[in-house]
Amino acid sequence: MSPEKKILDVLLNISNYVGSVMELDDILTTIVDQTAEAMNVPVCSIYLLEPEGEILLLRSTHGLNQGVVGKVRFQKGEGIPGWVVEHNQLLSLADGPGDSRFKPIPGSDEEAYMAYLCSPLRIQEEVIGCMTVRKREKYAFTESEIILFETICKQVAIVLEKSRLYFDKLDAEKKAIVSTSLSEIAHYIKNILQSMKGGSWFVENGLKQGNIEKAQNGWGLLRNSIRKISELVENMLNYSRPTNVNLERGNINALLVEIFNTVGETAQEKGIEIRPELAKNLPDIYFDWDRIHDAMLNLVTNAMDAIPDDREGLVVIRTWHNREKRRVVTEITDNGEGIPEENRERIFHLFFSTKGRRGTGIGLSVTKKIIEEHCGIIRLESEQGQGTSFIIELPVYEKKQMEQES
Numbered sequence: 001m002s003p004e005k006k007i008l009d010v011l012l013n014i015s016n017y018v019g020s021v022m023e024l025d026d027i028l029t030t031i032v033d034q035t036a037e038a039m040n041v042p043v044c045s046i047y048l049l050e051p052e053g054e055i056l057l058l059r060s061t062h063g064l065n066q067g068v069v070g071k072v073r074f075q076k077g078e079g080i081p082g083w084v085v086e087h088n089q090l091l092s093l094a095d096g097p098g099d100s101r102f103k104p105i106p107g108s109d110e111e112a113y114m115a116y117l118c119s120p121l122r123i124q125e126e127v128i129g130c131m132t133v134r135k136r137e138k139y140a141f142t143e144s145e146i147i148l149f150e151t152i153c154k155q156v157a158i159v160l161e162k163s164r165l166y167f168d169k170l171d172a173e174k175k176a177i178v179s180t181s182l183s184e185i186a187h188y189i190k191n192i193l194q195s196m197k198g199g200s201w202f203v204e205n206g207l208k209q210g211n212i213e214k215a216q217n218g219w220g221l222l223r224n225s226i227r228k229i230s231e232l233v234e235n236m237l238n239y240s241r242p243t244n245v246n247l248e249r250g251n252i253n254a255l256l257v258e259i260f261n262t263v264g265e266t267a268q269e270k271g272i273e274i275r276p277e278l279a280k281n282l283p284d285i286y287f288d289w290d291r292i293h294d295a296m297l298n299l300v301t302n303a304m305d306a307i308p309d310d311r312e313g314l315v316v317i318r319t320w321h322n323r324e325k326r327r328v329v330t331e332i333t334d335n336g337e338g339i340p341e342e343n344r345e346r347i348f349h350l351f352f353s354t355k356g357r358r359g360t361g362i363g364l365s366v367t368k369k370i371i372e373e374h375c376g377i378i379r380l381e382s383e384q385g386q387g388t389s390f391i392i393e394l395p396v397y398e399k400k401q402m403e404q405e406s
Helices: 003-015 024-039 079-087 143-209 212-240 252-270 289-305 363-373 399-405
Strands: 043-049 055-062 073-075 091-093 115-123 126-135 248-250 272-277 285-287 313-322 327-334 377-383 387-395
Touching (some): 143 212, 252 289, 252 313, 252 327, 285 289, 289 363
Antiparallel strands (some): 043 055, 091 115, 115 126, 313 327
């Protein structure tokens, strides 16, 4: 590959990170690696200003001791990086350590490098940090090398600004969700406590009067409220806990049969038929049994809840193999009321519920999170008054996964 093509590829690769949802540190690591290669240097580092705007922090490096990343700090104006940021000016030195502005980084191994090129990272006139490249020998960077480095730094600054804007927006959205969630949780718990208060009154008065039937009715209210609190806590834990899936080879049909046996008695009490239509010779998938079990069980119980009491209920659990996509597909269909069109886009949103006081709006959010943890897809199809289908696609267990395990 020609040097010109190589440089263009690096610039294109860096520009592709504009609007990326990757974590910033991962983006920076890739950028310093690619810049070092494009500039033909052994060391490339990025320093960013802390929010207060007075401290430069080493955020990523290629070639120096990785142990100093996130620990090295320069005051604005201190060392070569600090000088460049304070003066908003590129600095090219054939002998960096010989310059009076040079301040060595203890434990970084940078003493072995002489040539020093440092450029500010700026958005318009606002400096947000700087980027450096180093060579072992004393060396005067050429004009074309300096222009290339400045061009790379401009691209990097754009990537950093877009990343900051994206994560600021994400942070604001998360704060709004937390605020709404706390309000919804408080309201839901308040309703449960009100029910528990009524249940305890029935129990207390029933026992005082020797009326066992009244006490039993009160205990039924208490037991139902305890179940709701338990489900709320479990769903919140499932939603908030870090991704930690224990992937093992298995067959989704076996898991669905277990769910069928779990809900069978409840379905019979409600007058609902659970009809399994499971494909034979279904290929294995790679999944966390407990996590996928929780997700599928939630979908099946939701399907049962969606069926009105005055309707002869039917829930069909169907599986098949999509060979073209190399995915195992599970479809859970009910003959309930269906989901209104205006709600279908919001059905997986946290704390959005179509069950009124009977639901918290966490279950489907948790289910979607679990499916996506397994590189899967979940979608729905619904028709008002006719029912709803949830379709889950999970990757087939590939031979290469077997080789990685062994």
